[in-house]
Amino acid sequence: MADKNRGARIRQREPLTDAQMLMFISIGIFAAMYLAAMLTLKGGFLKPQQIFDLLNDNAALIIIACSLTIVMIGGGINISVGGVIGLTVMSCALFLNKVGVESSFLSILLTFLLALGIGLGFGLLQGFLVSYLEIQPFIVTLAGMFLARGLTTILSVNPVKVQHEAFLALVKTKLKIDWLGYTAKNGNLIPAKIEIGAIVAIAVVVLMYLMLRYTKLGRSIYAVGGNRQSALMLGINVKRSIFWSYVISGLLSGLAGFVFLMHKPAGNASVAMRGEMDAIAASIIGGTLLTGGVGNVIGTLFGAMILATIQKIIALSPLNASWWQEMANGAMLGFFIILQSVVLSARSRGRAKRLTREKAAPQPPEDPPPSA
Amino acid sequence: MQNEIVLTMRGICKYFPGVKALENVDFTLRKGTIHALMGENGAGKSTLIKVLTGVYPMDAGEIRIEGIDHPVVVHSPQEAQSYGISTVYQEITLCPNLTVAENMFIGRSKGRGVDWKAMEKRSGELLDSLGIPARPRQQLGSCSLAVQQMVAIARAVDTECKVLILDEPTSSLDDKEVEMLFALMRDLKARGVGIIFVTHFLEQVYAVSDQITVLRNGQLVGEYAVRDLPQVKLVEKMIGKDLEDLSVIKKHAPPAGENSVNYYEAENLSSSESRPFDFHIARGEVNGFTGLLGSGRSESVRAIFGADPATGGTVRVDGKHVKISKPLDAMKHGIGYLPEDRKRDGIIADLSVRDNITLALQVVKGMNHPISRAKAEAFADEYIKALDIKTASSDTPIKSLSGGNQQKVILARWLLTHPQYLILDEPTRGIDVGTKTEIQKLVLKLAEEGMSITFISSEIEEMLRTCSRLIVMRDRKIVGELTGDELTQEHVMKTIAGGEQ
Numbered sequence: 052m053a054d055k056n057r058g059a060r061i062r063q064r065e066p067l068t069d070a071q072m073l074m075f076i077s078i079g080i081f082a083a084m085y086l087a088a089m090l091t092l093k094g095g096f097l098k099p100q101q102i103f104d105l106l107n108d109n110a111a112l113i114i115i116a117c118s119l120t121i122v123m124i125g126g127g128i129n130i131s132v133g134g135v136i137g138l139t140v141m142s143c144a145l146f147l148n149k150v151g152v153e154s155s156f157l158s159i160l161l162t163f164l165l166a167l168g169i170g171l172g173f174g175l176l177q178g179f180l181v182s183y184l185e186i187q188p189f190i191v192t193l194a195g196m197f198l199a200r201g202l203t204t205i206l207s208v209n210p211v212k213v214q215h216e217a218f219l220a221l222v223k224t225k226l227k228i229d230w231l232g233y234t235a236k237n238g239n240l241i242p243a244k245i246e247i248g249a250i251v252a253i254a255v256v257v258l259m260y261l262m263l264r265y266t267k268l269g270r271s272i273y274a275v276g277g278n279r280q281s282a283l284m285l286g287i288n289v290k291r292s293i294f295w296s297y298v299i300s301g302l303l304s305g306l307a308g309f310v311f312l313m314h315k316p317a318g319n320a321s322v323a324m325r326g327e328m329d330a331i332a333a334s335i336i337g338g339t340l341l342t343g344g345v346g347n348v349i350g351t352l353f354g355a356m357i358l359a360t361i362q363k364i365i366a367l368s369p370l371n372a373s374w375w376q377e378m379a380n381g382a383m384l385g386f387f388i389i390l391q392s393v394v395l396s397a398r399s400r401g402r403a404k405r406l407t408r409e410k411a412a413p414q415p416p417e418d419p420p421p422s423a
Numbered sequence: 424m425q426n427e428i429v430l431t432m433r434g435i436c437k438y439f440p441g442v443k444a445l446e447n448v449d450f451t452l453r454k455g456t457i458h459a460l461m462g463e464n465g466a467g468k469s470t471l472i473k474v475l476t477g478v479y480p481m482d483a484g485e486i487r488i489e490g491i492d493h494p495v496v497v498h499s500p501q502e503a504q505s506y507g508i509s510t511v512y513q514e515i516t517l518c519p520n521l522t523v524a525e526n527m528f529i530g531r532s533k534g535r536g537v538d539w540k541a542m543e544k545r546s547g548e549l550l551d552s553l554g555i556p557a558r559p560r561q562q563l564g565s566c567s568l569a570v571q572q573m574v575a576i577a578r579a580v581d582t583e584c585k586v587l588i589l590d591e592p593t594s595s596l597d598d599k600e601v602e603m604l605f606a607l608m609r610d611l612k613a614r615g616v617g618i619i620f621v622t623h624f625l626e627q628v629y630a631v632s633d634q635i636t637v638l639r640n641g642q643l644v645g646e647y648a649v650r651d652l653p654q655v656k657l658v659e660k661m662i663g664k665d666l667e668d669l670s671v672i673k674k675h676a677p678p679a680g681e682n683s684v685n686y687y688e689a690e691n692l693s694s695s696e697s698r699p700f701d702f703h704i705a706r707g708e709v710n711g712f713t714g715l716l717g718s719g720r721s722e723s724v725r726a727i728f729g730a731d732p733a734t735g736g737t738v739r740v741d742g743k744h745v746k747i748s749k750p751l752d753a754m755k756h757g758i759g760y761l762p763e764d765r766k767r768d769g770i771i772a773d774l775s776v777r778d779n780i781t782l783a784l785q786v787v788k789g790m791n792h793p794i795s796r797a798k799a800e801a802f803a804d805e806y807i808k809a810l811d812i813k814t815a816s817s818d819t820p821i822k823s824l825s826g827g828n829q830q831k832v833i834l835a836r837w838l839l840t841h842p843q844y845l846i847l848d849e850p851t852r853g854i855d856v857g858t859k860t861e862i863q864k865l866v867l868k869l870a871e872e873g874m875s876i877t878f879i880s881s882e883i884e885e886m887l888r889t890c891s892r893l894i895v896m897r898d899r900k901i902v903g904e905l906t907g908d909e910l911t912q913e914h915v916m917k918t919i920a921g922g923e924q
Contacts, residue, residue: 065558065560069562070520264537265537265539266535266536267532270525273520274518274521274530276520277520277521278518280516281515281517282530285517285518285526285529285530286500286501286504286531287529344518344519345520402564
């Protein structure tokens with residue numbers, strides 16, 4: 052009987068954890084919002100291409116939002132990601148124009164490595180300062196942001212358009228899926244188009260999900276964010292875990308820069324301005340807690356999609372103005388944070404109640420007592 | 424009974440700047456025994472544990488562990504674990520956001536990946552075999568504190584654990600949960616684990632332990648079998664006065680007369696931290712709460728002052744029903760409280776002596792009636808003189824004063840509010856002998872002038888000198904009240920230890 056119990060106990064469905072709960076809320080909100088847009092705005096929202104467009108346009112945001120999620124789960128913050136994208140885009144644009152076209156494959160590969168290298172450099176430096184020198188992450192990454200923006204302007208004050216033909220060809224390369232397409236008025240079939248960046252972004256989400264769930268590093272980052280002191284006592288190398296979270300975050304920022312350039316092949320001092328804020332918002336809306344220990348990149352993907360959908364809805368509506376969009380984003384963020392705290396406190400109240408009940412009757416009798 | 428020794432510590436010394444935390448301490452642990460480590464605050468219990476687990480390096484001594492034929496030096500808790508020494512701390516050192524299974528295995532698996540299935544299976548088996556009511560996939564934060572504590576123990580014993588250290592594991596558990604924990608401890612004992620049990624609850628020691636080692640002031644008092652050491656002897660060993668060589672001091676405290684009026688009365692008063700108790704104090708009376716550390720004496724006075732939220736009971740001040748739910752209420756009814764932890768609850772380190780003195784008065788008057796600079800100066804100078812506070816000026820930040828003088832400043836703070844009833848919780852801890860006597864004298868003088876005073880001290884001698892009535896607490900309950908002829912050290916110790924022995 053004991054054996055049977057054991058099996059049953061492991062297979063038993065657990066109530067949702069706080070993190071899962073928050074993630075499902077954001078998926079639900081995204082679905083509801085998208086449905087509402089389909090019903091009221093119709094037009095593009097009825098076509099699958101709309102979803103792909105959201106992904107195409109926001110691939111870089113999704114990637115840096117994932118990078119923020121990882122850092123935030125570990126209890127940190129990284130506000131340099133937007134700056135790093137800006138610097139990467141500018142550097143890569145200049146680099147591509149300089150190398151010319153001799154070997155197109157090699158130059159693109161080198162550009163890609165340059166992007167990752169810039170991100171890695173920021174990640175290593177910031178990770179070292181935050182974890183080993185124990186400087187406040189906010190300060191370190193604020194400095195990183197200023198540094199990146201400053202370097203971008205030094206590289207070029209004027210916008211730099213990419214002239215590299217092979218790269219421009221790459222920008223135009225799109226995955227076409229016929230059966231998800233639609234027939235235009237003139238009878239032509241227009242297939243659904245997915246950019247490389249969108250595929251990269253989805254791959255990043257999947258990889259980071261697996262990293263966070265199935266590697267020791269991933270679990271250590273959760274543990275450190277949950278309770279740093281405890282994590283130390285549990286034998287986790289706290290400093291190394293934090294260090295790596297910033298390194299990954301930096302690498303992903305560099306990658307996001309490259310993806311950005313593949314979407315809009317031009318460098319500009321204001322590229323991804325305030326991108327870090329959108330990324331933080333996406334993480335939080337996706338269920339990541341700023342206090343650390345709770346979060347999930349799948350939720351973050353939906354958080355980013357919620358922001359993207361708001362943007363699209365407003366662009367299609369008569370309210371098309373940037374302040375409307377910002378207000379909508381702000382309202383969404385406020386709404387979600389309130390929802391989070393309401394849900395979490397309701398759950399912890401329920402939990403407390405259950406525990407007192409269990410305490411009152413700690414051992415439910417195994418067998419019903421024989422009725423006398 | 425197995426007598427194999429698993430752990431020997433010989434001649435352990437540990438010095439901190441200016442303090443001998445451990446001097447030449449020996450400790451021996453046998454297989455399959457529960458060994459209580461006892462001592463008052465500052466006796467060196469936790470230092471000894473920290474030396475053993477590698478948190479502090481030791482300055483001298485030798486540690487031997489069964490199965491290793493050379494003395495070992497432990498550099499970190501992880502290294503201690505590799506020798507089979509695991510520790511479960513008072514504060515739960517697990518991560519509430521992870522699952523029960525993860526908390527049991529994180530940080531000690533090999534490789535880079537996480538095999539959830541295997542981990543949850545193994546965790547389920549372990550929880551079952553130890554009878555711990557938790558599920559592997561449950562979020563740890565949703566378990567009760569007792570279960571979390573037990574999960575920590577399960578983690579500790581799953582490693583090749585020979586020595587399990589339980590550091591104050593029961594302090595936040597209720598009676599039922601303590602029983603659950605004891606059952607688990609006995610089970611582990613039967614499996615041959617040597618358990619070091621650090622606690623300040625006397626009854627719990629006698630409920631589960633086999634051996635007791637007593638430390639006092641960083642020195643070994645002795646190791647005893649539980650059956651050879653009655654409770655009263657244990658208390659003696661811990662407090663450290665042999666009854667014979669006691670010089671009894673005649674106290675000059677005014678006895679509370681039959682017809683004296685109670686200034687403060689409480690019936691069934693309880694707070695979030697203390698159990699219901701009755702208490703009263705007359706005008707001009709000096710009484711005291713005594714008991715070992717953790718017996719609930721500080722919690723009781725905190726309840727009187729409203730420092731912990733009250734949960735029940737009725738309070739009368741000066742004959743009138745009042746409600747005291749926060750310190751400000753108490754202050755408005757003429758009650759002052761000098762907290763036990765001067766650094767944390769008492770001084771505002773960066774403010775000047777003057778500001779620290781006028782703080783409580785300002786609060787009582789309300790922020791809309793500021794005390795003028797000139798008045799504040801006058802008050803500060805008056806009390807600096809009256810209490811002989813050694814400070815460069817009233818402008819000096821309080822943190823640069825010595826402990827004794829800081830304490831006097833806090834005392835001045837309360838005297839300035841002219842309280843009718845003053846509670847002093849450990850006012851003489853960590854200050855020099857001269858200041859101690861001064862404070863004792865001051866207490867008696869204030870009482871003569873009609874102030875009611877409740878005095879708490881770890882030193883029984885000091886209490887006997889100042890108090891005319893002692894309320895004795897043990898394991899969070901009032902177990903006796905001593906007055907008149909009963910006020911002898913012997914009597915107090917017997918009451919602290921429990922009359923049955």
